[in-house]
Amino acid sequence: MSSHxxxxxxxxxxxxxxxGTAEVPGDKSISHRALILGALSVxxxxxxxxxxGQDVLDTAKAMRAFGAEVTNLGGGNWTVHGVGVGGFAEPANVIDCGNSGTGVRLIMGAMATSPITATFTGDASLNKRPMARVTDPLALFGTQAVxxxxGRLPMTLIGAEDPVPVRYTVPVPSAQVKSAVLLASLNAPGQTVVIEREATRDHTERMLAGFGAEVSVEDTDAGRVxxxxxxxxxxxxxIAVPRDPSxxxxxxxxxxxxPGSDVLVPGIGLNPTRAGLFTTLREMGADLTYENEREEGGEPVADLRARFSPDLKGIEVPPERAASMIDEYPxxxxxxxxxxxxxxxxxxxxxxxxxxxxxxxxxTGLRANGIEVDEGEDWWxxxxxxHGNVPGGETCKSHLDHRIAMSFLILGMAAQKPVSIDDGGPIATSFPIFEPLMGGLGAQLDRTERAA
Structure with missing residues (x-):
């Protein structure tokens, strides 16, 4: 039984x-932040x-619980009547963030410096994920977490009564941690400084500036300040949300x-902190081109054209690129x-x-389908x-993870034998139109008990 x-x-x-043309959905990272910053505006x-997708819908529901008026107008068009910085009301019920680590960590940051209490939970997968990486820096503002x-969900956060500004160096590259601290700093007096040794996706900084916050970014010997x-x-x-590169x-x-494929994916956000996968694919010899490059809403955007590339070569991906493509490694x-x-x-x-x-x-899934994999704690x-030599033929576990599920379905499209997954339900959290979109391009995806 899946959590969904x-x-x-x-x-x-x-x-x-x-x-054909693959009209992928809006960017998930920007969608979360648009709702949260809209709720913190006047x-x-x-x-x-x-x-x-369900992850973003859960964030919209959370913003309503904190007092913002969030309205779905249809067709991806929404309005948010915000309550202002420090204006969050105490929610009447537990905040359920479903499968979204981004959602729960950003929302925790947004409420951490308001004098209210909120309890957070999620699905079976999210409730296994560590939250101390966010709650530890939030404690510096005066926030309490139980x-x-x-440090796992369910968790109750008691917002700081008298928040203080902080200076914090992010210990590992994480846009979620950085963004949670920045959102918390909105309701703290004075200047908060966040230092990241390696740059991560910068949507929060860009959008804060767009919403009128006084925020500066400087590259120094110590990192990005x-x-x-x-x-x-x-x-x-x-806000016009660009389409999601992930x-x-x-x-x-x-x-x-x-073989024989030629797919156009229009309007993709190519923020340098998000485009590492496409750079890597081109280094491997992929026939991947950028067309109609432009800027929309402060973000670089282009149409991507991808064609079958039979002569791909293995490479060593630079470790400093990891933050710009962390979700794309599967x-x-x-x-x-x-x-x-x-x-x-x-x-x-x-x-x-x-x-x-x-x-x-x-x-585990690649090995089952005939691929040799070595792995360590922070490498694989x-x-x-x-081309043409991947056996396939086996069933893989998705582990309630949308990206794992979709990755193995992609494997099956080009393997010698079909590839199955035990549960495709989590795909709806981030890419609800994945099945019809891929089917429209010519993929053969089926929901079937044969995959159980």
Whole structure:
């Protein structure tokens, strides 16, 4: 039984060329932040292109619980009437963030410096994930957290009565931790300084500036120094959410490994802190081009065209690139299986504490389907077999993890035999139109008890 209901076993069968246009959903990271910053503004924020996956819907529900008026106008268009910085009301019930680590950590940050108490929970997967990485720095503001052993959900946060500004160095690259601290600093007086040794996705800094916060970013010898002046009045915005590069990864990677494929993925956000996968694929020899490059809503955007690439080569992915593609390593490992030679991925410890232990989950499934994988605590190596030589034929566990589920379905499209997953239900958390979108390109995906 899955946390979202009955398990949905699925099977992916080797298919003919994938062709057409893949209109992937809006960016999940920006969608979460648009709702939260809209709720912390005074007035009406208008959002178009919002990702309407379950993770983001849970964040919308949470913002309502804290007192914001959040309205779905249809077609990805939403409005948020905010309550202002420090204006969150105490929620009447437990805040259920479902499967979303991003959602719960950002929301914790947003409420941490308001004098209210809130209890957070999630599904079976989220309740296993460590929250101390966020609650420890939030304690510096004066916030108290009480949860299960190991700093896990369900957890109650008691917001700081008299928050103080902090200076915090993020110990490991994490946009979630950085963003939680920055959101908490909004209701603290004075200047809060966050230092990250390695740059992570910078949507929070960009959007805070867009909403009128006084925020500066400086690259120094110590790392990236972000300074935010607290207690601003955030101004409502009109936000067009670019399409999600993490979702685009799936049709792009499928096109590269399925013979004869030619797929256009329009309007993809190419923020440098998010585009590491596409850089890596091109280094491997992928026929992947950027068309119609432009800027939308302060974010670089382009249309991606991906064509079948039979001569992919394994490479060593630079560890400093990990933060810009951390969610894409599972599907990269699938592409690596069809490349010639070894693909080495280092500096990826963060994958061990995502929705699942993604290194272990992918290594286990790839081995079952005939791919040799070596792994360590913060690295793994996929030994590619080259185009046409991946056996497939086995069932893989998704571990309640949407990216694991989709990655193995991509594997089945180009393997010699079909690949099954035990549960495709979690896909709805981030990419609710994955099945019809891939089917429209020519993929053969079926919900079937044969995959159980």
């Amino acid at each position: 209901g009955a398990a949905i076993p699925m099977i992916s069968t080797p298919c003919g060329p994938l062709r 007035g009406e924020t208008r959002i178009s292109g919002l990702l309407e 949860g299960r052993s190991g 972000i300074t935010l002046t607290g207690q601003p009045e955030l101004k409502p915005q009109t 979702s685009a990864a799936f049709p792009v990677c499928a096109a590269l490994i399925v 599907v990269l490992s699938v592409v690596a299986a069809f490349a010639e030679g070894e693909t080495v991925m280092r500096g990826v410890r963060e994958l061990r504490v995502k929705e699942s232990d993604r290194i272990d989950a992918m290594a 190596t996929v030994k590619g077999r080259g």
